[in-house]
Amino acid sequence: MGSPLYRRIAQQIKKEIESGQWKQGDSIPAELHLSEKYEASRVTVRQAIKVLVEEGLLEKIQGSGTYVKEQKIEHNIFELISFTEEMRSLSKEPVNRVLDFQLIHPPDHVQRKLKLSDNEKVFYVRRQRLVDEVPYVLEDTYLPVNLFPNLSYQIMTGSKYDYIEKEVGKKIKDSFQEVIPVLPSEDIAEALTVNVDTPILKIQSYSVFEDGTVFEYSENHFKSDEYKFTLRASRP
Incomplete structure (x- = not known):
C-alpha cells in the first residue's frame, strides 16, 4: 500500500521548496489553490502543510499566513x-x-x-x-x-x-x-x-x-x- 495522499502532497511541496520554486520567506498559496493543484480536499492539503510545519520547512504566523521557513x-x-x-x-x-x-x-x-x-x-x-x-x-x-x-x-x-x-x-x-x-x-x-x-x-x-x-x-x-x-x- 502506498503512503497516504497528504504525505505524497507534502513530499511534492518539499521537492518544490528544495528546487527553489518556493523561496525562503515566500508565502505559500492558499489552501483552495493547493487543493485544486494537487486534486485533493482542503483537509488533505491542511494535513500536508501540518507535516511540513512539524518538519520545520514551513512556519505558520498567526494572523498572517504560512511561509517557507528561513533556514537560519x-x-x-x-x-x-x-x-x-x-x-x-x-x-x-x-x-x-x-x-x-x-x-x-x-x-x-x-x-x-x-x-x-x-x-x-x-x-x-x-x-x-x-x-x-x-x-x-x-x-x-x-x-x-x-x-x-x-x-x-x-x-x-x-x-x-x-x-x-x-x-x-x-x-x-x-x-x-x-x-x-x-x-x-x-x-x-x-x-x-x-x-x-x-x-x-x-x-x-x-x-x-x-x-x-x-x-x-x-x-x-x-x-x-x-x-x-x-x-x-x-x-x-
Missing part, C-alpha cells in the same frame, strides 16, 4: 565553539578567506582588552567566513605576538581554535561577549554582500585560557539573514 543558522552564544566547529556540526564545510594579515601596534581599546604594554604588538587578521561561497561572518581578530610567535597566514585559513589547542597546546576556558546590532560600514557590507542600510549583528569578544590569560580580542560581524541568536535562561 541557530547560534547559541552560551556555547564556546568556533565557526568551523559550528558549521561542521551542521554537516557544512566552511572556508576561511584571509582578507588581511598584519603585524601591528594594537588600537588602544584592543591593547586594554589584551592587557598589553605599550611596546607589544599583535597580529591583526580579517577573515571572511564562507559556506558554499556565501559569506556568513566577517571576523576581525587580534592575537598577541608574544603568545603566538609562529602564527601565519596559512594557519588562519584553518580553524584558529584548532591551532591554539592542538598546535600551541593551550586550553581555552571562556569567552566574554557583547552583542550589538549595527549598520555595516562600506567595507564590511561589501565583504558580507549586504547593503549598507541592512542591519547586521556585531559581537565584540575577548577569550581567556584556563590560567586567566586574555589571548584574543575579536569583532565578528554576522549576516542577520543567515543567523539567529538563541539564549537559554534557567529559573533558579
Whole structure:
C-alpha cells in the first residue's frame, strides 16, 4: 500500500521548496489553490502543510499566513565553539578567506582588552567566513605576538581554535561577549554582500585560557539573514 495522499502532497511541496520554486520567506498559496493543484480536499492539503510545519520547512504566523521557513543558522552564544566547529556540526564545510594579515601596534581599546604594554604588538587578521561561497561572518581578530610567535597566514585559513589547542597546546576556558546590532560600514557590507542600510549583528569578544590569560580580542560581524541568536535562561 502506498503512503497516504497528504504525505505524497507534502513530499511534492518539499521537492518544490528544495528546487527553489518556493523561496525562503515566500508565502505559500492558499489552501483552495493547493487543493485544486494537487486534486485533493482542503483537509488533505491542511494535513500536508501540518507535516511540513512539524518538519520545520514551513512556519505558520498567526494572523498572517504560512511561509517557507528561513533556514537560519541557530547560534547559541552560551556555547564556546568556533565557526568551523559550528558549521561542521551542521554537516557544512566552511572556508576561511584571509582578507588581511598584519603585524601591528594594537588600537588602544584592543591593547586594554589584551592587557598589553605599550611596546607589544599583535597580529591583526580579517577573515571572511564562507559556506558554499556565501559569506556568513566577517571576523576581525587580534592575537598577541608574544603568545603566538609562529602564527601565519596559512594557519588562519584553518580553524584558529584548532591551532591554539592542538598546535600551541593551550586550553581555552571562556569567552566574554557583547552583542550589538549595527549598520555595516562600506567595507564590511561589501565583504558580507549586504547593503549598507541592512542591519547586521556585531559581537565584540575577548577569550581567556584556563590560567586567566586574555589571548584574543575579536569583532565578528554576522549576516542577520543567515543567523539567529538563541539564549537559554534557567529559573533558579
